Amino acid sequence: MSTHLYLLRHGQTEWSESGRHTGRTDIELTPEGEQQARRAGATLARLRGTDQAPALVLTSPRQRATRTAALAGLEVSATTEDLAEWDYGDYEGITTPQIRERVAGWTVWSHPMPNGETHAEVQERARKVLGEVRKILPGGDVVLVGHGHFSRVLIAAWLGLAPDQGVHFGLDPAGICQLGDERGDPQVRRLNVPAWEV
Numbered sequence: 001m002s003t004h005l006y007l008l009r010h011g012q013t014e015w016s017e018s019g020r021h022t023g024r025t026d027i028e029l030t031p032e033g034e035q036q037a038r039r040a041g042a043t044l045a046r047l048r049g050t051d052q053a054p055a056l057v058l059t060s061p062r063q064r065a066t067r068t069a070a071l072a073g074l075e076v077s078a079t080t081e082d083l084a085e086w087d088y089g090d091y092e093g094i095t096t097p098q099i100r101e102r103v104a105g106w107t108v109w110s111h112p113m114p115n116g117e118t119h120a121e122v123q124e125r126a127r128k129v130l131g132e133v134r135k136i137l138p139g140g141d142v143v144l145v146g147h148g149h150f151s152r153v154l155i156a157a158w159l160g161l162a163p164d165q166g167v168h169f170g171l172d173p174a175g176i177c178q179l180g181d182e183r184g185d186p187q188v189r190r191l192n193v194p195a196w197e198v
Contacts (some may be wrong), residue, residue, distance in 0.1 A: 003142075007155070007177040010060075011174040012135055012174070022092075023086055027029050028064060029064055033068070040072050054143045056143070058076070058129070059145040085111070086112065149166065158179050158188075174195040
């Protein structure tokens, strides 16, 4: 039986819509984000192509992730801080253009986060999560419900790439990524499948 790892990003929030970096802040979904989460559940079910429940469903403890999981119809096995979004430190709640007024050319992928997490720390969390996932995957699909930047680092880690390579993987609100392998080589099977594709 071929099993897969699915990443589901939380639905839209006011901050994700306006481009404000949302790490530790526990912000709720917008009404549109709730609709996205419901549609994402139907999309995920179609992608999985089975009525069998996933072997494991993990979610970030932030309400935007736990609410997305609930609205998507997922029965959460556990929540873990290991799936939390990147800690943006002093850049929490502000946008990239605002940060660039202080630091020219700044991006999450190329610059440090003062008083936040380093690239290496985020990568270590991603590797820890994947270590647990790989133990479970032989017995069934795994679904991780989390956040944009962290999930992109996780995709990079799945492929054995450095954390800054996450820049190459898009993941919109309520977007789904399917990870698997081809004869043992890690593979991105589907990337950023939108919640309206059912």
